[in-house]
Amino acid sequence: MQHELLQTNLTLDEAERLQEKYRQIIKDQTGIISKSSDVKKIRWIVGVDVSYYQEKLKEYGRAAAILWDLRFNRFMTQALAKDIITFPYKTGFLGFRECKVMLEAIKKLPETPDLIMCDGHGIIHPRRFGEAVQLGLILNVPTCGIAKNPFIGSSEWKVLKRIRGNKTPILENKEVLGYAVCLNDGMKPVFISVGYKISLNVAVEIALKSSLDHRQPEPLYLADQFSKSE
DNA sequence: GCGACAG
DNA sequence: ATCTTGTCGC
Numbered sequence: 022m023q024h025e026l027l028q029t030n031l032t033l034d035e036a037e038r039l040q041e042k043y044r045q046i047i048k049d050q051t052g053i054i055s056k057s058s059d060v061k062k063i064r065w066i067v068g069v070d071v072s073y074y075q076e077k078l079k080e081y082g083r084a085a086a087i088l089w090d091l092r093f094n095r096f097m098t099q100a101l102a103k104d105i106i107t108f109p110y111k112t113g114f115l116g117f118r119e120c121k122v123m124l125e126a127i128k129k130l131p132e133t134p135d136l137i138m139c140d141g142h143g144i145i146h147p148r149r150f151g152e153a154v155q156l157g158l159i160l161n162v163p164t165c166g167i168a169k170n171p172f173i174g175s176s177e178w179k180v181l182k183r184i185r186g187n188k189t190p191i192l193e194n195k196e197v198l199g200y201a202v203c204l205n206d207g208m209k210p211v212f213i214s215v216g217y218k219i220s221l222n223v224a225v226e227i228a229l230k231s232s233l234d235h236r237q238p239e240p241l242y243l244a245d246q247f248s249k250s251e
Numbered sequence: 252g253c254g255a256c257a258g
Numbered sequence: 259a260t261c262t263t264g265t266c267g268c
Contacts, residue, residue, distance in 0.1 A: 073259050112256045141257050151257070172257050
């Protein structure tokens with residue numbers, strides 16, 4: 022039996038209802054990773070990304086999951102999954118397209134992730150329900166969103182000095198939805214937000230720690246490459 | 252009202 | 259996301 026958030030035959034209205042329903046359910050949850058002391062206990066992090074291709078007029082998604090050992094900051098192994106994609110692309114509903122394939126790839130990994138990084142937004146979303154939130158909820162694993170482009174909210178990211186570690190908040194009325202963060206010198210910032218059971222500060226801390234020399238954290242960079250290679 | 256809008 | 263060559267910059 023599977024989660025109703027994995028249904029792929031929903032109307033947009035039904036999908037929106039589910040987003041609102043689960044937003045309420047996970048509101049004010051406890052047991053989140055929020056302190057730097059918690060970070061020391063984190064070992065297995067996973068970066069996931071999805072690429073697309075056509076076959077017989079149908080659209081398919083290929084998800085790559087990269088298992089990364091944060092203790093030694095090194096690559097461990099990877100897994101791929103392919104699946105047909107039927108849910109249409111609509112801004113604000115990415116999770117309904119990508120969660121199922123991402124989950125299939127993650128299931129193939131030899132370790133249970135302590136944290137999953139998604140190539141997309143978390144609570145930087147009209148209903149605070151980006152795909153990182155959706156994935157974390159379905160798997161009951163901490164997640165964060167790390168997107169390459171802005172979505173909602175306003176920030177000064179365009180004038181942010183591109184120096185590793187620099188960041189500027191993404192705001193919507195007084196509410197901090199996330200941070201635009203420069204992960205390496207000279208590179209355009211990425212947009213980091215909470216997904217599930219993690220604090221914003223910890224998400225930023227781990228993204229920085231796992232960034233080597235690319236715009237994205239290495240697990241996500243590798244996931245992007247791997248998902249496109251085949 | 253119109254357009255913009257993660258991947 | 260994906261279709262695609264050259265080209266500007268370090």
